[in-house]
Amino acid sequence: MRPFILSRDTFHILVALADxxxxxxxxxxxxxxxxxxxxxxxxxTLYSAIKRLLEQGYIEELEERPxxxxxxxxxxxxxxxxxxxxxxxxxxxxxxxxxxxxxxxGLAPKRV
Amino acid sequence: MxxxxxxxxxxxxxxxxxxxxxxxxxxxxxxxxxxxFADRCRGTRSPGALATVWAEALLGIxxxxxxxxxxxxxxxxxxxxxxxxxxxxxxxxxGDLLKSQLFEITPTDPAVSVWIGTSVSSSDAGFxxxxxxxxxxxxxxxSTSRMKLKPGGQL
Numbered sequence: 367m368r369p370f371i372l373s374r375d376t377f378h379i380l381v382a383l384a385d386x387x388x389x390x391x392x393x394x395x396x397x398x399x400x401x402x403x404x405x406x407x408x409x410x411t412l413y414s415a416i417k418r419l420l421e422q423g424y425i426e427e428l429e430e431r432p433x434x435x436x437x438x439x440x441x442x443x444x445x446x447x448x449x450x451x452x453x454x455x456x457x458x459x460x461x462x463x464x465x466x467x468x469x470x471x472g473l474a475p476k477r478v
Numbered sequence: 479m480x481x482x483x484x485x486x487x488x489x490x491x492x493x494x495x496x497x498x499x500x501x502x503x504x505x506x507x508x509x510x511x512x513x514x515f516a517d518r519c520r521g522t523r524s525p526g527a528l529a530t531v532w533a534e535a536l537l538g539i540x541x542x543x544x545x546x547x548x549x550x551x552x553x554x555x556x557x558x559x560x561x562x563x564x565x566x567x568x569x570x571x572x573g574d575l576l577k578s579q580l581f582e583i584t585p586t587d588p589a590v591s592v593w594i595g596t597s598v599s600s601s602d603a604g605f606x607x608x609x610x611x612x613x614x615x616x617x618x619x620x621s622t623s624r625m626k627l628k629p630g631g632q633l
Binding site: 390391394406408409410411412413414416417418438440441442 | 503506507509510511513514515517518534535537538539541542543545546549
């Protein structure tokens with residue numbers, strides 16, 4: 367099986383951005399809510415990952431803020447690119463396969 | 479939690495800690511990092527929660543700042559290698575190295591560098607002179623114009 371190309375934190379960030387553009391703190395909040403507080407990214411971890419994702423072309427920074435009237439103008443917004451969406455989908459497929467293998471060996475509960 | 483003053487103090491201290499990062503990263507993301515940290519602090523309701531935010535922030539800086547330095551060094555190395563490959567500088571530098579090892583003369587002498595670089599990259603570069611003219615006296619090779627080149631890279 368091909369090794370995973372995204373780290374856990376990176377994948378969480380891509381998932382958080384899958385349904386729309388967000389700024390950094392909003393990404394952190396979304397990940398916290400989605401995982402019920404199990405994954406908490408620090409600002410350092412988040413922006414290191416964002417830097418890497420920008421370099422790889424998986425996310426891009428928005429030229430304009432989505433809601434300039436009700437927002438802090440210092441914030442930067444990010445969104446998923448096509449390449450980022452493809453990478454996240456590939457990662458999800460790999461995880462699905464891994465989970466299916468775990469189910470077949472009894473390591474994970476079977477689907478009902 | 480707490481007063482606005484204690485939050486402002488926390489942010490000031492956090493901003494100071496960001497000096498652990500490389501300057502390029504700091505220039506690009508320091509403001510965003512501070513904003514996110516400030517939001518985190520604002521969201522806390524007890525001293526314990528603020529302590530947790532601080533612990534995460536410190537751990538984040540301690541683990542990520544060295545990685546940023548490493549990425550920066552790797553990035554610079556990749557760039558240097560690309561430049562070397564493009565310009566055929568590998569041969570040039572190897573020539574410089576050989577020159578300084580064999581001739582023990584000033585490594586910035588361009589004529590010798592170019593000559594050795596050429597001889598290393600040519601197919602019949604088997605000849606390596608034992609001593610450069612004038613070296614036996616212990617003095618540095620004053621001028622490369624004294625070295626007569628024959629076809630094929632021989633002296």
